[in-house]
Amino acid sequence: MKKVRKMIYLLFGTVFLVTSCSQDKNLYDPESTEKVTDLQIPDGFSWATTQNIECSITSPMPTTTSIFLDESCTEKGLIATIPVSQNSTTITLEVPTSSTAIYVQYPTASGKQVKKVDLNSVATKSTVDSKKAVISLPENATTDNNLIFSQTYTPAKNTYGTLMFEDLFPELGDYDLNDFVAYYNTYSYCGNIVGALKGLELNIQIRALGGSLPYQLCVQLGYIPTKYVQDYMTVRCNIDGVTMKLLPQNGDEKAILVITGLDKLKGSGENYYNTVPGTTLSKESELPTITCTIDNSNAYNADEYNAFKNTCDNPSTAFNFFLRNPNNNREIHLRGYEPTKLYTNYANEDPRHKGISYYSNSNLVWGIKVPAAIKHASERTDFTKAYKKFKNWVTTDGKNSKDWYNDPDPNSVITLKE
Structure with missing residues (x-):
């Protein structure tokens, strides 16, 4: 009888332990072979998914410029609209670290034109996530007095x-x-x-x-x-x-x-x-x-x-x-x-x-x-599983997989109802 009781107690204790573990978010999950806490993270890694771009813009005459993240200059890529002139106008914008260029749109006599600014070639400031771009609009820029105030957006308009x-x-x-x-x-x-x-x-x-x-x-x-x-x-x-x-x-x-x-x-x-x-x-x-x-x-x-x-x-x-x-x-x-x-x-x-x-x-x-x-990741799903490229971004000091967040594991993230 004592042996039977011991077996019952042992079985009950095992069930209790398993149940408790399933309710504790912080305990080890054997289904995940590697976790964020296991990663070797460089000491100087900033965890920044954006970089600061200080833009100094001049124009041969007073006009209005719009700055976009995409070459097509769509509304959802708009990050700033600002008046500029011969005197330098300075604005510091927040741009994804995955962006290799920004696009400055300005009016001309023949319609709007776009100047590409290569972010890989602009000067780096004191911090790795901050750069300075000196932008001069060409001589064909025309006057535009329709806008007399600045507008800025993060991460972009709408x-x-x-x-x-x-x-x-x-x-x-x-x-x-x-x-x-x-x-x-x-x-x-x-x-x-x-x-x-x-x-x-x-x-x-x-x-x-x-x-x-x-x-x-x-x-x-x-x-x-x-x-x-x-x-x-x-x-x-x-x-x-x-x-x-x-x-x-x-x-x-x-x-x-x-x-x-x-x-x-x-x-x-x-x-x-x-x-x-x-x-x-x-x-x-x-x-x-x-x-x-x-x-x-x-x-x-x-x-x-x-x-x-x-x-x-x-x-x-x-x-x-x-x-x-x-x-x-x-x-x-x-x-x-x-x-x-x-x-x-x-x-x-x-x-x-x-x-x-x-x-x-x-x-x-x-x-x-x-x-x-x-x-976002589902409950108790380590983030390295929800976003497989996240590890590569973190462990390479942000040099690789800068757009890791565009590639989720559909089985590990939450999809809400339409």
């Missing part, structure tokens, strides 16, 4: 990029990078004089919530303080109760916007949102889509004008997307970004080295930003 996070910082997670997934698009505009039309628009779409901690998506505006936002901000969303708010802080601090009301997305008794195959997944039209507009056009203060002008001229550094836990103020940023002043315990929780924030001793990160609308 095009989404993707934000993907792990939420166990400062501990390492399971690296399915689906604990918080969102699409983003930014649009900035600014006139040429104080008091002119100026403002910005943020478009965010929530794609997945695969984490259990109450993190909220935030964006810190790199050049605009809180006092220039609070009276000019309007928000709309297709889902009741979901909105974007301005975090209260000193008026001179950089403005931080936070998305709230996402708790109900997981539903009663559900742990995740759009990460588990075989469960009820959302339709594309059901995804929370938030549009936040900050229109500062009626202000005539020079400092306000410069804040919005800097945002428009530097879209590559104007928007810092991160996660924030409202219960303890813990923040999770992309590699290289500093925590905000609201995260007062950062140094104690995660002391860093080399002066670079949010990367582990083995150079692992907790967040990635991709300049394209991509599918």
